[in-house]
Each structure stands twice: as structure tokens, then as C-alpha cells.
Amino acid sequence: MFETTPLNPPDAIFGLIEEFKKDPRKDKVNLSVGVYQDEAGTTPIMKCVGNAEKVLLEQAGSKSYLPIDGIPGYNGLIGNLILGDELCPVSTQPVRSTSIHSATAQTPGGTAALRVAGDLMKQNLGSKTIWMSNLTWANHTQIYSAVELEIKNYDYLDDRGTGLDFGKMMSSLDSAQPGDALLLHTVCHNPTGVDLGREQWQQLTELILDKALFPIFDFAYQGFGDDIESDAFPIRNFCTQGGEAFICNSFSKNFGLYAERVGGITAVTSSADSAKAILSQIKRVIRASYSNPPLHGAAIVNKVLGDQTMRSDWVTELASMRDRIKQLRSEFVRLVNSIIPDGDYEYVNHQRGMFSYSGLSRDQAERLKSEYGIYALRSGRINIAGLNSSNIKRVCTAIAEVMK
Numbered sequence: 001m002f003e004t005t006p007l008n009p010p011d012a013i014f015g016l017i018e019e020f021k022k023d024p025r026k027d028k029v030n031l032s033v034g035v036y037q038d039e040a041g042t043t044p045i046m047k048c049v050g051n052a053e054k055v056l057l058e059q060a061g062s063k064s065y066l067p068i069d070g071i072p073g074y075n076g077l078i079g080n081l082i083l084g085d086e087l088c089p090v091s092t093q094p095v096r097s098t099s100i101h102s103a104t105a106q107t108p109g110g111t112a113a114l115r116v117a118g119d120l121m122k123q124n125l126g127s128k129t130i131w132m133s134n135l136t137w138a139n140h141t142q143i144y145s146a147v148e149l150e151i152k153n154y155d156y157l158d159d160r161g162t163g164l165d166f167g168k169m170m171s172s173l174d175s176a177q178p179g180d181a182l183l184l185h186t187v188c189h190n191p192t193g194v195d196l197g198r199e200q201w202q203q204l205t206e207l208i209l210d211k212a213l214f215p216i217f218d219f220a221y222q223g224f225g226d227d228i229e230s231d232a233f234p235i236r237n238f239c240t241q242g243g244e245a246f247i248c249n250s251f252s253k254n255f256g257l258y259a260e261r262v263g264g265i266t267a268v269t270s271s272a273d274s275a276k277a278i279l280s281q282i283k284r285v286i287r288a289s290y291s292n293p294p295l296h297g298a299a300i301v302n303k304v305l306g307d308q309t310m311r312s313d314w315v316t317e318l319a320s321m322r323d324r325i326k327q328l329r330s331e332f333v334r335l336v337n338s339i340i341p342d343g344d345y346e347y348v349n350h351q352r353g354m355f356s357y358s359g360l361s362r363d364q365a366e367r368l369k370s371e372y373g374i375y376a377l378r379s380g381r382i383n384i385a386g387l388n389s390s391n392i393k394r395v396c397t398a399i400a401e402v403m404k
């Protein structure tokens with residue numbers, strides 16, 4: 001039976017990670033993987049996470065099943081973190097109502113949230129098409145192909161490929177039809193680091209409402225842009241104006257909980273009844289796919305967000321990660337400019353989050369890997385957090401060399 005199964009090519013990112021591991025060169029540098037790395041090149045367990053784990057270990061616990069939609073308190077805390085005190089005060093109620101109505105279910109990471117949203121767009125909300133930016137996280141295409149939504153792209157980058165062309169983005173959405181899903185990177189666009197400004201988010205909000213599109217806000221990097229509250233602006237601004245949406249959030253990056261698989265799907269609706277109904281559909285989809293979510297990661301987030309001191313420690317730790325990346329960006333620009341004085345690499349300072357769309361071509365990325373042992377994605381995406389004081393000079397010299 002299995003004889004006819006074709007071999008699927010390795011995942012672009014995980015395939016490179018495997019190649020990197022096998023590379024014997026001592027001075028190799030991994031800028032391909034999408035995880036935060038500190039100055040020592042490791043992906044640390046955040047202090048607030050370690051502290052929460054100690055507390056959890058001391059408490060009498062159980063490994064019994066969680067409800068299908070996860071820890072109730074956790075869901076209320078996520079709603080609050082994303083939507084803010086005004087739109088969603090902390091509550092353990094399954095549906096929270098203020099001027100807007102929302103319901104959240106815990107999911108194993110942001111990926112599962114995006115998939116559940118896709119299933120619902122297709123099965124319940126009647127969407128046939130999903131729009132995503134031309135260049136997006138590679139898994140977006142896989143996830144939405146799997147639910148058999150037709151994928152259309154909206155333009156995103158300018159001609160140079162390092163900044164936003166908002167005019168082009170808006171024009172390419174001209175042909176979007178009512179009910180089409182629109183996938184949006186809320187902050188720290190992956191793979192480019194190129195984000196919309198507030199005025200542009202407002203114009204996009206008007207277009208979405210005018211055209212009756214249905215946005216899915218992918219929120220995988222809250223806190224990596226400006227700060228936790230400001231990064232949520234696109235969502236809060238949209239929902240305040242009566243917009244309905246799915247928000248798929250992840251704690252992989254901002255809590256460093258990659259392996260624990262922790263995130264959530266939040267539906268913002270125009271009535272409490274529809275929030276209740278969509279939550280029941282979310283639970284149906286979850287039950288039929290992974291049944292119910294894992295406990296440990298969500299218990300950590302629940303502990304940290306639910307405790308004033310731990311929460312403020314988390315905010316501080318996250319800020320130091322964000323600041324480190326910003327410093328690396330400016331050091332990167334300084335070094336590359338010193339090697340190629342007539343080049344203009346200032347765009348790296350404007351891009352946000354862990355990733356930079358470096359402008360490297362596929363061939364240049366390949367040369368970086370084979371000649372210098374520096375691993376970037378073929379798309380040209382580099383993970384700025386993979387730089388540190390011992391490798392940044394060598395990386396900048398090599399990038400300048402292949403770009404010449």
C-alpha cells in the first residue's frame with residue numbers, strides 16, 4: 001500500500017536545521033531558524049518561565065485531560081492580553097462581552113490556531129478564498145492548502161524588496177470578494193520584518209469593513225515590535241470599529257515556549273450569541289483533530305499572566321530581548337555600511353522583530369551557506385537574533401562579500 005507514496009521534500013526551515021546540525025565547521029552560524037537566541041547563541045528558558053515551573057511543581061497537580069478549549073482562566077488571560085483591559089477585562093467566562101464580544105480556546109501553538117481558523121472559514125463561514133501577503137511564512141500556504149481554501153496573494157514589498165509598498169498592497173486587494181479571508185501579520189511580519197504603520201492599518205481596516213472581508217490576525221510576535229500593548233494596535237483598532245475577526249496567537253516566541261506548544265484562537269464577534277456559537281464550532285474542530293490541548297505550557301503562561309509580579313518580570317524580560325535585537329540591527333547596519341559605504345542598508349533598522357528580509361537572493365543565500373557556513377533561508381530571511389558579538393563581524397563581511 002505504501003509503495004506508491006511519493007517522497008515529500010523536507011520542510012524548508014526544519015530541513016536547513018538538520019543540515020546545520022551536520023555541518024562540521026566550527027564557526028558556522030545559524031540565521032535560518034525562527035527562534036530567539038541570546039548573546040551566547042542559546043535559546044534560553046526565560047526566568048519567569050523557570051519560576052512559574054517551580055511554583056507549578058510544588059502545587060499538587062493532575063495530568064487529567066483539559067477541557068477541549070483548555071484552561072478557562074488561561075483563555076480569559078489571553079483575551080485580555082490581546083484585546084486589552086477596555087475591550088476584554090480578565091474573566092473566566094467562556095464569552096466576554098464589553099463593546100465587543102469574544103471567546104478564546106487554548107491551542108497547541110499558533111499553528112493549530114491558524115489551522116482551526118482555516119477549518120472554520122471553510123466549513124462554517126463559507127469562505128472559498130484566503131488572501132495572504134506575497135511572501136509569507138511558508139507554513140501559511142501549507143495550512144490553508146490543507147483546508148482547501150484557494151490561496152491568493154496580495155502584493156506587499158516595494159521594488160527593492162526591503163520595505164512596504166502599501167499602495168500596491170491595497171490595489172491588489174481590489175478584487176477581493178465579500179467573505180474572503182484575509183490573513184494579516186499583526187506585527188513583525190515573517191519573513192520580512194516589514195510592518196504597516198498605524199495610519200495604514202486604519203486604511204486597511206476601512207477596506208476590510210467596506211468589502212466585508214474576514215481577517216485572520218496572526219499574532220505570533222506580540223511584544224517583539226514596540227511593546228505588548230502597542231503591538232496589539234491593529235487588532236484593537238479593528239475590533240473597536242465593529243470588525244469581526246479571528247486572532248491566532250502564539251507564546252512560542254514571547255515566552256520562549258516553542259516546544260511546549262502553547263497559543264490560542266480568539267474569535268471577536270458582534271454578539272454574545274455568535275461568540276458562544278463560534279466557540280462551540282471551535283470545540284468541534286478541536287475535538288476531531290487533536291481532541292484537547294496539552295497542559296504544561298498553558299499552565300506556565302496562566303501562572304505568569306495571572307500573577308502581577310511574574311507578569312511584570314515577563315514584560316521586562318521580553319523588553320530586554322526586543323532591545324537586544326534592535327541593538328543588533330543597528331550594529332549590523334553600521335558594519336555592513338562600513339564595508340560597502342555606498343550601499344543603503346538602513347532598511348534593516350526599520351524592519352521589526354527577529355527577522356530581516358536581507359535582500360539576499362537565493363544564490364547568494366546558497367553561497368553564504370556553502371562558502372561561509374552561514375545559514376539563511378533561501379528567501380533571504382535572516383534571523384537577527386542569531387547574531388552576537390563573536391559572529392556579527394564575520395557575518396556582515398560575508399554578506400557584503402556575496403552581495404557585491
Ligand SMILES: Cc1ncc(COP(=O)(O)O)c(C=O)c1O
Nearest residue numbers: 034109110111137190220250252
Ligand atoms: C508568522 C507565524 N505565525 C505562526 C507561527 C506559529 O507558531 P507556533 O510555533 O506557536 O505554532 C509562526 C512560527 O514561526 C510564525 O512565524
